[in-house]
Amino acid sequence: MKEFWNLDKNLQLRLGIVFLGAFSYGTVFSSMTIYYNQHLGSAITGILLALSAVATFVAGILAGFFADRNGRKPVMVFGTVIQLLGALLAIASNLPGHVNPWSTFIAFLLISFGYNLVITAGNAMIIDASNAENRKVVFMLDYWAQNLSVILGAALGAWLFRPAFEALLVILLLTVLVSFFLTTFVMTETFRPIVKAKEEAENIFQAYKTVLQDKTYMIFMGANIATTFIIMQFDNFLPVHLSNSFKTITFFGFEIYGQRMLTIYLILACVLVVLLMTTLNRLTKDWSHQKGFIWGSLFMAIGMIFSFLTTTFTPIFIAGIVYTLGEIVYTPSVQTLGADLMNPEKIGSYNGVAAIKMPIASILAGLLVSISPMIKATGVSLVLALTEVLGIILVLVAVNRHQKT
Numbered sequence: 001m002k003e004f005w006n007l008d009k010n011l012q013l014r015l016g017i018v019f020l021g022a023f024s025y026g027t028v029f030s031s032m033t034i035y036y037n038q039h040l041g042s043a044i045t046g047i048l049l050a051l052s053a054v055a056t057f058v059a060g061i062l063a064g065f066f067a068d069r070n071g072r073k074p075v076m077v078f079g080t081v082i083q084l085l086g087a088l089l090a091i092a093s094n095l096p097g098h099v100n101p102w103s104t105f106i107a108f109l110l111i112s113f114g115y116n117l118v119i120t121a122g123n124a125m126i127i128d129a130s131n132a133e134n135r136k137v138v139f140m141l142d143y144w145a146q147n148l149s150v151i152l153g154a155a156l157g158a159w160l161f162r163p164a165f166e167a168l169l170v171i172l173l174l175t176v177l178v179s180f181f182l183t184t185f186v187m188t189e190t191f192r193p194i195v196k197a198k199e200e201a202e203n204i205f206q207a208y209k210t211v212l213q214d215k216t217y218m219i220f221m222g223a224n225i226a227t228t229f230i231i232m233q234f235d236n237f238l239p240v241h242l243s244n245s246f247k248t249i250t251f252f253g254f255e256i257y258g259q260r261m262l263t264i265y266l267i268l269a270c271v272l273v274v275l276l277m278t279t280l281n282r283l284t285k286d287w288s289h290q291k292g293f294i295w296g297s298l299f300m301a302i303g304m305i306f307s308f309l310t311t312t313f314t315p316i317f318i319a320g321i322v323y324t325l326g327e328i329v330y331t332p333s334v335q336t337l338g339a340d341l342m343n344p345e346k347i348g349s350y351n352g353v354a355a356i357k358m359p360i361a362s363i364l365a366g367l368l369v370s371i372s373p374m375i376k377a378t379g380v381s382l383v384l385a386l387t388e389v390l391g392i393i394l395v396l397v398a399v400n401r402h403q404k405t
Contacts (some may be wrong), residue, residue: 026153039101064352079117086110112336128190220398226391232365292333299326301388
């Protein structure tokens with residue numbers, strides 16, 4: 001934790017806000033699919049989840065533009081205010097005997113929208129307040145905090161979701177209140193935008209057109225989408241594979257079937273991140289960001305492919321370890337490399353464009369699930385292998401272009 005206390009105050013606050021937000025996700029958001037399914041049915045639930053994904057994408061785009069135009073802090077404060085409104089509406093929508101799932105959805109839509117405003121502007125703040133020497137450490141701590149808070153939040157959520165959902169909503173409100181206080185009264189601005197005449201100021205389309213014309217960064221984004229596609233298998237084909245093909249075992253009287261194996265895989269990943277993140281970062285501190293990207297994503301791909309090609313506990317458990325070790329090395333490397341490729345005057349807009357990687361990778365991963373009955377696990381594994389090769393080629397091209405210019 002020495003690295004944390006050596007950071008700029010704004011970076012410490014940003015990491016704390018990320019911890020609170022990820023904790024809220026672990027307690028409530030991770031189980032909201034079950035909530036909507038219980039109250040509205042699976043068909044409507046799917047539509048609501050798609051709308052949520054669109055809303056969070058729009059939030060990232062808007063946050064990136066306004067963070068460059070008005071500064072990081074105003075966007076983050078506005079995001080926490082929207083979160084507060086959503087948390088209050090969520091509590092009002094779930095009073096005993098007066099449950100309204102539709103207004104609950106609107107409430108969580110507001111919370112997600114506000115949180116993504118905070119995260120996107122906060123990512124720009126990380127780049128503002130860090131330097132080439134400590135930026136990788138900041139992204140490492142950011143990733144570590146998210147995983148630790150998800151573990152704690154998931155444990156609390158699993159315990160209270162069914163018997164005390166209202167209590168979880170109150171906890172959510174309290175975390176948002178703390179984030180609002182820290183952002184509004186403690187955090188300081190890290191970016192002073194240059195005030196331009198009205199006729200000179202860019203609109204949102206001009207701002208993002210400039211980013212999209214940066215060929216080096218867009219090639220990197222292609223590499224980032226390819227590797228994010230591998231990560232998205234966690235939520236897409238891996239559950240399908242384990243549910244359909246995993247061979248159930250009994251361990252000390254406890255039955256482990258596909259869904260439980262997925263939970264074990266997830267817990268294993270989070271625990272390894274919390275325990276090994278600092279150690280692996282120390283061992284790879286002299287690596288270039290390109291090297292961390294390549295080796296980290298390669299281990300991720302190998303681990304996930306191995307998970308798809310086997311159906312028993314021990315090999316899948318080992319594959320989970322391989323995958324997580326790769327993700328630990330990959331995550332701070334890809335974030336730092338992306339920051340290095342950004343135009344310092346448009347960091348917010350670059351972070352807004354970076355928000356497209358998740359929805360695009362998610363759509364592609366969903367399509368892979370759709371065709372998986374035809375190509376089987378072997379075909380899915382081949383697709384992942386080719387995607388990893390494509391990601392490595394693209395990142396090499398991007399870094400080579402950057403070095404030349």
